[in-house]
Amino acid sequence: VKPKFDWTLRLPEWIPQLVESLTGRLSDDASKMAFVIELARRNVDHGTGGPFAAAVFEVGSPRLVSAGVNVVVPSSCSIAHAEIMALALAQRRLATHDLGHPDLPNLELVSSAQPCIQCYGAIWWSGIDRLVIGAPGDVVERLTGFEEGPLPDRWAERLEDDRSIEIVTDLLADEAAEVLRQYRVRGGVIYNPS
Numbered sequence: 001v002k003p004k005f006d007w008t009l010r011l012p013e014w015i016p017q018l019v020e021s022l023t024g025r026l027s028d029d030a031s032k033m034a035f036v037i038e039l040a041r042r043n044v045d046h047g048t049g050g051p052f053a054a055a056v057f058e059v060g061s062p063r064l065v066s067a068g069v070n071v072v073v074p075s076s077c078s079i080a081h082a083e084i085m086a087l088a089l090a091q092r093r094l095a096t097h098d099l100g101h102p103d104l105p106n107l108e109l110v111s112s113a114q115p116c117i118q119c120y121g122a123i124w125w126s127g128i129d130r131l132v133i134g135a136p137g138d139v140v141e142r143l144t145g146f147e148e149g150p151l152p153d154r155w156a157e158r159l160e161d162d163r164s165i166e167i168v169t170d171l172l173a174d175e176a177a178e179v180l181r182q183y184r185v186r187g188g189v190i191y192n193p194s
């Protein structure tokens with residue numbers, strides 16, 4: 001097998017149409033979180049990845065910059081978590097590695113679940129101004145069996161103190177947890193490569 005010299009991650013084909021149909025009226029944190037939870041639910045329904053979704057929005061605006069779902073299994077890629085997809089697509093769309101660039105509006109990441117250790121690091125370096133979380137990490141671990149990894153002590157406070165990222169936790173946590181529960185009931189990802 002020859003080495004490869006490039007790679008691409010791609011969201012499921014059903015994403016663009018759903019995003020189009022749901023955006024435009026996402027005026028507050030709760031409606032943005034409900035949108036993200038719906039993406040996670042559809043990802044489970046379609047069998048296109050894990051029960052997680054995230055999106056980047058302009059703070060205080062309904063404007064969606066990017067959306068992502070977990071595509072780890074279909075992509076054969078352990079880093080393809082929802083937060084990574086949303087952050088990378090926002091950076092690609094805005095043509096910058098720094099979502100905190102002074103020319104940009106303030107940006108927020110809305111995630112259906114608490115970030116794992118990998119996504120915590122990605123958020124740390126992303127430049128976003130705000131993080132909104134649905135299901136807490138202990139609920140994710142209990143309902144899915146996935147591990148979050150060893151997050152630092154006071155991980156949320158450190159994002160606020162060291163990176164000036166405002167954090168909202170446990171928003172629509174029950175609704176977010178219900179998607180995780182459904183995922184477990186279905187026995188995990190059923191990837192259909194057709």
Ligand SMILES: [Zn+2]
Nearest residue numbers: 081116118119
């Ligand atoms: Zn993650």
